[in-house]
Amino acid sequence: MKVIKIDKSQWSQTLEKIRGAYRLFGPVKEKTFHNFTELSDGQSPDLAFQNTRLSPKSLVFPQSEVMLNYSLDEADADHHVPKEAPKDYSPRAVIGIRPCDAKALALVKMNFDTDQYKDPYWLNLYNATTFVGLACDAPCGTCFCTTAGCGPFSEEGLDVLLVDQNDHYVAKALTDKGTQLLQKTGSKETTAAAIETAKIAAEAKITAKIETDNLRGADMMALYKAGLWEDISFACLNCGTCTFSCPTCWCFDIQDEVYRKKGVRMRNWDSCMFPIFSVHTTGHNPRDSKLSRVRQRFMHKLKYFVDKYDKGIMCVGCGRCVRQCPVNIDIRKVSALMNQLGSEARCAVKGS
Numbered sequence: 366m367k368v369i370k371i372d373k374s375q376w377s378q379t380l381e382k383i384r385g386a387y388r389l390f391g392p393v394k395e396k397t398f399h400n401f402t403e404l405s406d407g408q409s410p411d412l413a414f415q416n417t418r419l420s421p422k423s424l425v426f427p428q429s430e431v432m433l434n435y436s437l438d439e440a441d442a443d444h445h446v447p448k449e450a451p452k453d454y455s456p457r458a459v460i461g462i463r464p465c466d467a468k469a470l471a472l473v474k475m476n477f478d479t480d481q482y483k484d485p486y487w488l489n490l491y492n493a494t495t496f497v498g499l500a501c502d503a504p505c506g507t508c509f510c511t512t513a514g515c516g517p518f519s520e521e522g523l524d525v526l527l528v529d530q531n532d533h534y535v536a537k538a539l540t541d542k543g544t545q546l547l548q549k550t551g552s553k554e555t556t557a558a559a560i561e562t563a564k565i566a567a568e569a570k571i572t573a574k575i576e577t578d579n580l581r582g583a584d585m586m587a588l589y590k591a592g593l594w595e596d597i598s599f600a601c602l603n604c605g606t607c608t609f610s611c612p613t614c615w616c617f618d619i620q621d622e623v624y625r626k627k628g629v630r631m632r633n634w635d636s637c638m639f640p641i642f643s644v645h646t647t648g649h650n651p652r653d654s655k656l657s658r659v660r661q662r663f664m665h666k667l668k669y670f671v672d673k674y675d676k677g678i679m680c681v682g683c684g685r686c687v688r689q690c691p692v693n694i695d696i697r698k699v700s701a702l703m704n705q706l707g708s709e710a711r712c713a714v715k716g717s
């Protein structure tokens with residue numbers, strides 16, 4: 366696969382060459398935080414960031430998205446007939462997505478692209494996008510990607526890996542989409558030798574960990590009924606910050622909104638931490654307590670997903686929920702408790 370060198374003095378010009386074929390998106394500083402947004406003509410992504418406050422999942426899964434439009438006006442010939450909302454699925458390139466967030470999209474794809482069901486909205490945006498990842502060389506203290514099946518130079522879900530080498534970038538194509546994008550730059554080819562050295566140095570900086578080795582073998586009902594959920598959920602505010610900031614949370618709700626005689630059907634992010642998330646049309650709520658909602662979030666990420674897919678945990682170790690939970694509920698501590706319980710359950714089975 367193609368590897369090129371881009372001098373930083375040529376960075377703006379290189380982006381303009383790419384812009385000729387793609388809509389560009391990248392991190393931009395908003396007050397004190399960076400977030401991903403579409404870059405206007407001549408605007409460069411601000412790559413001097415550790416990670417964005419919100420994950421870039423909204424690039425393929427907008428927080429609110431119109432699916433269908435319809436008219437309730439009987440004077441309109443096609444009243445009450447829902448029509449696809451217009452969408453722009455032209456080629457896009459996301460410059461500077463972190464490897465953990467790209468891996469998260471690859472995990473989420475398992476939900477939106479199955480043999481039985483394909484989500485056209487998510488997939489059309491995902492397939493239209495070329496992901497240019499920026500390897501991490503200064504991870505946050507709360508990052509634990511290396512024990513979450515990922516890493517600061519992880520390539521899963523990326524089309525290109527970009528590595529900062531002080532006065533230049535090394536860009537390595539990982540897919541055919543990535544090769545096509547790099548061909549637009551006209552930059553000189555180089556070798557990938559520097560990437561391995563930088564990768565080893567970056568991985569050594571990540572000291573935070575998550576313990577997961579006993580989760581797959583653990584007895585599900587023993588974990589579900591464990592007393593630990595009382596303590597873990599006690600302080601939770603059910604604010605949903607953890608789920609909205611998480612790159613691997615994918616839940617949404619579909620609603621119709623009508624103003625006068627025009628209607629839209631739209632989907633909006635939802636959160637298992639919200640009290641009405643699971644309410645049935647009968648009014649029954651199977652998760653009517655804070656404990657049951659907190660348990661659902663962690664059991665889904667650390668047990669149900671693990672057992673269903675055998676692809677590790679539904680978490681890439683970005684640390685956003687750890688940093689942003691207002692009451693300091695920490696998935697690493699929850700996983701350690703679950704993992705310990707899993708270990709004890711195994712010992713009990715072996716000893717019986």
Ligand code: SF4
Nearest residue numbers: 601602604605607690
């Ligand atoms: S961010 Fe913290 S307080 Fe808010 S719902 Fe998540 S675990 Fe609960």
Ligand code: SF4
Nearest residue numbers: 611680681683684686
């Ligand atoms: S669970 Fe927390 S640490 Fe894991 S991917 Fe989601 S926000 Fe990041």
